[in-house]
Amino acid sequence: MKNEFAEVWFYNQGWQAHQFQKDCWEAIAQGKSGILNAPTGYGKTFAIWFGVLQHFYSHNQDTLTSKSKKRKGPHTLWITPLRALSKEIHKATNQVSLDLDLEYQIELRTGDTNTAERQKQRKAPPHALITTPESVHLILATKAGQEYFSNLEFIIVDEWHELMGSKRGVLIELAISRIKTINPNLKIWGISATIGNLELAKEILLGQSNQGVLIQANINKEIQIQTVFPDSLEKFPWAGHLGIRLLDKVVDIIHQYRTTLIFTNTRSQAEIWYQQIISQYPEFAGLLAIHHGSLSDEVRMWVEEAIHEGKLKAVVCTSSLDLGVDFRPVDCVIQVGSPKGIARFLQRAGRSGHRPDATSIIYYVPTNSLEIIEGDSLKYAVENHIVESRIPYVRSFDVLIQYLMTLAVGDGFYADEVLQEIAQTHCFASISQEEFDQCMALLIHGGTSLQAYDDFHRLELVDGKYKVTNRRIAMRHRLSIGAIVSDLMMRVKFLSGKYLGSIEESFIAKLNLGDVFWFSGRQLELVQIIANDAIVKASEKKKGVVPSWMGGRFAISPDLGVAIRHSFNSIHKSKGISEEIAYLKPLFQEQKRLSALPKEDELLIEYIQTKYGNHIFFYPFDGKLVHEGMAQVIAYRLGKIKPATFSIASNEYGFELLSDTDYELDEDLLHELFNPAKLHQDINSGINVQELARRRFRDIAGIAGLVFQGFPGKQMKSKHLQANASLFFSVFSDYEPNNLLLREAYDEVFDFQLEEGRMQQAFNRIATHKIIFSKTNKLTPFSFPIFAESFREKYSNEDWQSRLEKVKMQLLNE
Incomplete structure (x- = not known):
C-alpha cells in the first residue's frame, strides 16, 4: 500500500525510504500496533509519523471538510521520556506539516507548558499532542480528562526501552490500560533501541491481548571503537587516577573532528573534565560546553541549540544526552571510563555519524590501567551482538495507589472496572482481589494503621464511583504526580536571581558560607541559603569542591560482566589478541608473578x-x-x-x-x-536489610502520596521527609507487617539495591x-x-x- 505523503516528502528531500519505514507504513495502514527497532539517525520518527498522517487523512475527510465539527481530543499522543526529545519530535513533525501544507496541528505539552496554553489545548485540542508520561496522568487528573482521549487513535511511546526499566514505564502501562477501555480501537506503537528482550518489551507495551508486530531495521551500522592508551602502563592502578592524565590525548582527538561529545558517567565527573579542559586549554572558552541533568533548562536548551548549529567544538555531558535528540554535526564521541553497560555504550556511539551510512566513531578513555581490558570486552560484545535486557518493574503498588488517586481526582472510577483493566498490564498481572482491596482501604480510610487520621481519608463513594471531593487533597495530588524520585534538590542562583540549576540538599548541607564549589562549569562561592535556594557569586579562588550526586551510582551490567570475563580467556594467549590485551601484558605478567x-x-x-x-x-x-x-x-x-x-x-x-x-x-x-x-x-x-528498606521506603511513600513533598519553591527538607517516611515505616512494621508498601520496599531492596x-x-x-x-x-x-x-x-x-x-x-x- 502506497503512502502518498511519504512519497512526496521523501522525493522533495531527495531521500529513499528504508524498508523498515515502508513496513511500518503498511502495518499502520492495516490497523496494527507494534514495536519499531532501528538505529539512531535512520528516520525512526518518520517511519511512524507518515503512517499516522496517512491514517488520519484516510479516515477523517468529513472532519476536515466540516468546519462545524469540533474535536473532543487529539488523534495522536506521542509520549517521550525527555522534554528535550519532545521538542525535537515537535520540530521534525511540524516541519512535515509545513512542507506539505497540511492542516494537521501538532503541539507540545510538557512541564514547561504554561497554564494558558494547557487550557487552550483542552478547549481546542491539536491533532497530535507530544508529551511526557507525567503530563498524560495530569490530563487524567482533570474533569472530563477521560473524555479528552475518547477519539484518540494512536499512542506512540518513544525510547520505550528507557521507560520500560523504570516506574515511569508503569505510569505508561496504567494510562494505556485506561485509554484502551475508553477507546478499544486504540493503536499503540513503541520506538525502542536494541535490547535483549524486545519481544517482552512489545508484550508489556501492547498488553496481554494485543498481537502486534515487531519491525526491526535490517541495518548494520558500522561502529569504530578506539581505546585511548596512556604513554606508560601503570602496574598498580587505582580508579580515577588515569582519566585526567589522558587529557592531552582527549584534546588531540577533539581537534580532529568538527564536534565531539565527551560522555562521563556522573555529573561530578562532567564538572571535573570541563574544569580541567578549560583551565589547561583556555582557547576552548566559548567552544566547550557542559550538559547534565542538574543544569537549568535554559542552559541545556542553549547547549542543544548550539550543537545543532555546529557552534561548539565539544560538549562534556552525561546520560542527559543519551537519548534520541538529533545532533547531525556530531561526528565523534568519547566515553570516559567504563560505560557500565553495552547498550549504553552503543547508544552513545550512535550519537556520532548520526546519518545513514555514516560510521559511528567512539573513543574509549579508561580511568585506570585495568579498565583498559574493557576496550577488548566492548569490541567482543559489539561483534557478537551481546546486549542487555531491560528489567521491568512488577507489583509497584506505590504507582498503583497514585494512579487510583489520579482517576479519583479526575472523573472518578468504578473499582471493579479498574481492577479488570490493571490486571491486563504486565506490572499488575499477578494482583489479587485482596491486594487491590488493601490499596483501596489505604485511600478510603488509611488502611489498618492510619484510620484515626483524617488526612488519609482521601476517597469517597459518590453514585457508585470513587472520587476525591476535598479540593486541598486534589491539589496536593496533582502537584505530586510522577515516579521520578531523588534527594531534595536546592536551586543554585546568583545574587541577581539568575538560575543555574539544582544540587542535592545533602551536598549543600556539608558546605559553610564562603566555601567554593564547581557547578555549571563555573567556580562559585556560597553566599547564603534562603529556603530552598543556594545563593552564590562567581569566585576567583583556584580551589573548590565538585558536587556529588546520589543518582550517579550504577554498576556494570551482567552482560558486560560476561564480556569482561571472556576477555580473561585472551590474557593467556600469545597470538591473535587485541591491542588492549597486548598493551596490558606487562600488568598480567606481574599479576601472574606475584x-x-x-x-x-x-x-x-x-x-x-x-x-x-x-x-x-x-x-x-x-x-x-x-x-x-x-x-x-x-x-x-x-x-x-x-x-x-x-x-x-x-x-x-x-x-x-x-x-x-x-x-x-x-x-x-x-x-x-x-x-x-x-x-x-x-x-x-x-x-541490615531493614535499614536499606527504611531508606527505600521514603521514595515509595512519596509516590504513594503518604508523604507530601511540599509546594513548588517550598519543598520540605529531605531530613523532614525521611523522618516522616521513617515514622510510617515503623508504624507499618509494628502494626501492619503485611502492608503492601512495606513489602514493596523490601522487594525493591532485594531486586534493585542488593x-x-x-x-x-x-x-x-x-x-x-x-x-x-x-x-x-x-x-x-x-x-x-x-x-x-x-x-x-x-x-x-x-x-x-x-x-x-x-x-x-x-x-x-x-
Missing part, C-alpha cells in the same frame, strides 16, 4: 597480610553493587566460623574483606563460602568454577585498585593521594 591469573571459568581469591591487617581479595567481575552485597554475605559466613570485624571495599572487578583476624583458608572452605544454598537467608542475616537475582546467579556460577587460592606477601596489580578504595575512605581528611603513591612506589621498588 599471584595467579584466572581464566573465564575460574575464581581467584588472594590472601595478603600487611601492616593494615589480613586482606582477602575476591575477583568475581560482577560489578560493584553485586560485590557490595556479596562481600557482606561472605563476611557473615566467615564470622560464623570465627567471629571478626570486617572492613569492606569493592570495585567493578572484585572486593576486599579486611580484618585483624587471621583465617585458615583452603579451597574447600572457600567453595563452601560461595555455596548458593541459603543465600536469601544469609542476605537477611548478614546485611540485586539478589544477579547475586544468586553469581553464586550459582562460582559453584561450578575452579577456585584458585593464592597466598602472597604483598599487594598485586588486581588487589591494589580495591585496596586504594578502602585507603581513600580511611584517609578522607588527609592527603590520601600522596600516601597512596608512597604505597605504590614501595610496591614497585620491591
